[in-house]
Amino acid sequence: MANVVVVGSQWGDEGKGKIVDWLSERADVVVRFHGGHNAGHTLVIDGVSYKLALLPSGLVQGKLSVIGNGVVVDPHHFVAEMAKLRAQGVKITPEVLRIADNAPLILSLHRELDGIREDANSGLKIGTTRRGIGPAYEDKVGRRAIRLVDLSEPETLMPKIERLLTHHNALRRGMGLTEISAQSIHEELTSIAHEILPFTDQVWRVLEDKRKAGARILFEGAQGALLDNDHGTYPFVTSSNTVAGQAAAGSGLGPTAIGYVLGITKAYTTRVGEGPFPCELDDEIGRHLAVVGKEVGVNTGRARRCGWFDAVLVRQTVKTSGITGIALTKLDVLDGLKEIKVCVGYELDGSRIDYLPASMGAQARVKPIYETLEGWSDTTAGARSWAELPAQAVKYVRYIEELIGAPVALLSTSPERADTILVVDPFQD
Template sequence: MSSLSSSTSNYTQPKASVCAVIGGQWGDEGKGKLVDLIAKQHQIICRYNGGANAGHTIVDELGRKYATNLLPSGVLTPGCINLIGNGVVLEIPKLFSEIDNLLEKKKNDDDNVIHDLEKRILISDRTHLVFGFHKAIDGFQEGVLKESGSQIGTTKRGIGPTYTTKAARSGLRTGDLLSDFETFEKKYNKLLKTLKSQYPTCEELNSYDAQGELDSYKNIFIPRIKSMIIDTVTYLHKAIYVEGRDVLLEGANAVMLDLDFGTYPFVTSSNPCIGGACTGLGIPPRAISEVYGVIKAYCTRVGSGPFPTELKDETGDLIRKIGGEFGTTTGRPRSCGWLDVVAVKYGCMINGFNALCLTKLDVLDQLDEVKLGVGYRLNGVELDTVPYSADDLDKVEVIYETYPGWKTDISKVRKFEDLPQNAQTFVKRIQEKVGVPVKWIGVGAGREAVVVIQ
């Protein structure tokens, strides 16, 4: 019996730390900041869901900002492997555009951090591909929904249509790029023919330049990407269970946009929650040691859908202006509102957060008072969780607690006890109401502008 136990021990007890970072609201919480902050503690950073619809901004040690959509947040960390999992849908032209932009921006830097970037990017051979015709369908579908007044507000990056072809078992994956090109071309043309039959009135799809896209793949993209495509399931299991290399899991979007748990149908097409980390990378749940939730000190949302604590007034406009609340991917202005504790608690239930990162507390520095949405009331009945129906969520009356503002610049603070008393009270109340400890507090844009609570 002992010999049998010994022979299977490699895949029962992880030798590495595996931590997940998940958005706890409607996205845009600043997940990249936390990932960037703790990236040096990990050898591998994995993106497990979504596509180029997600965006994050990374600020380097000199305060320079870098916006990415597909690349994991470890791109500026020397030696860090950046892995794109099977749960992601990958737009290859966009990926290389991001890589080239980073290389161009950094080429004159003395530190030369990312000169080996392409050698530090690994892509699952099971990752589904986003083609230009997926984006054409995305725009077409949004146009149809807009006419009926029920548009989702997608980024039109082809994410939903690609996940649709994945679920329909007709999609193409990065592993198909490793086969002979004739086989890839046949699969591509078969998929396009199927989609044309499904969307006969989509003019852009019917006039689509398939040959031009195929030529780009054959001559430009496939030769460049081949070395990045591997069996990431085996790679990660070896890293976690044999080599003891610490891994950080990075989710795109957030809990309230999760396909199953979010404000359906105003959601993304993948699972940003912790379950998506397992299915999007092929790692077992018991391998994950820590799950961190990232929330703003207020709430934002981009696109359509219910937003209970939204501020449609001067305060909302001020928060948007100070916080720079415009989409990384689209540039669209984000709706802003008070922190919704009910939604945060809901996310904690689903993901089992060990700790929270509270970002952008400094954005509230100028306000005379700040509020927390601590409960909902629907048809006279108090609710302590998020209702299933987006229509019901749109109708709830929010129960608020109001606190005095601190009216002080906190951007230079690095210890919790040095925060103004009113700011401390606000953070403590969030922690108390949510029931999960706050471990990090963002007080500025720079990577060093963080209060770490031991």
């Protein structure tokens, strides 16, 4: 059995929620390994919609679900999201949900700082979700973060908070803001500790024990590889690593445990927030993709920018994440278009290139080079076999495979779990 890592191969919003839910039926353990509650997943099961941000999708299936050390955890959001799912009938207990004891926490001061920076009149706007993710990761790297395990040691918590505030209050003084008292942060944490501490565990040990026992482990990525802090469209990226390699570092399970990397790939391209987008369409087609694809953020409500499929970007993320095969989603959004374009290369300052440059300036200057394919009039929605797909739709899928250098392992034809064409079962690869 191959343990599977699911990653987004674009800028996120590729439809990972459905695919992870579909795969979780075959998995024994589902793991979140990076990010925070800034990336939403929507699951639709028997007509019921479940919206998740921080909690692993496996909970809805009743599978052992793990939040790894690579995730930054907002304890108050954790409690609120857990209550919302419980109200929908989802059973959540320490027997089915574990959180790494060394996971860093998101505090109110992180959320406030995130918003202040985005609202600043000067400097670069990244387009964050204002949920404190970036500042929390900064404190982790700066070795001053409050971690979940710290809540279990109330007698030593105050000195850790004071150390954290030495940095944050200096920032606040520089911005002309009121300083924060250590007591207020202490109360913020101790008021919630009893609700989150029962879920704490040594996640690295839990996962290794499960691996040795032959359990099938599914690593659930959030966001997309193009938002990776190293390999994405920097600086318009998130604050964590979103490529497949983070599954090992962000969970404590060694990289040799990973057997298959599934890249979730939308049949066109979308992006939320600021940053370069070579194939963006600010025209009738772009609006058509947005409306038919219902391109609005699950948790943020932000409209997504839309454009044609960019094979240059996906081909690059296939390499940086070691993607074995892709799950192609939202093919049905292209139904009815007379022509469909695919970006096969870029023009940069008069020269043709086949990669996304690392330079912010060059990323803004690249122009897409398109190939045009014939569209199809019949619907692909709800198809459960290749035979049910229009011939031109199959041609489009095969062309994408050729361009990106990775085969289609799954093809999703609607938000419903059953509307999936399975080519390769990643757990059996």
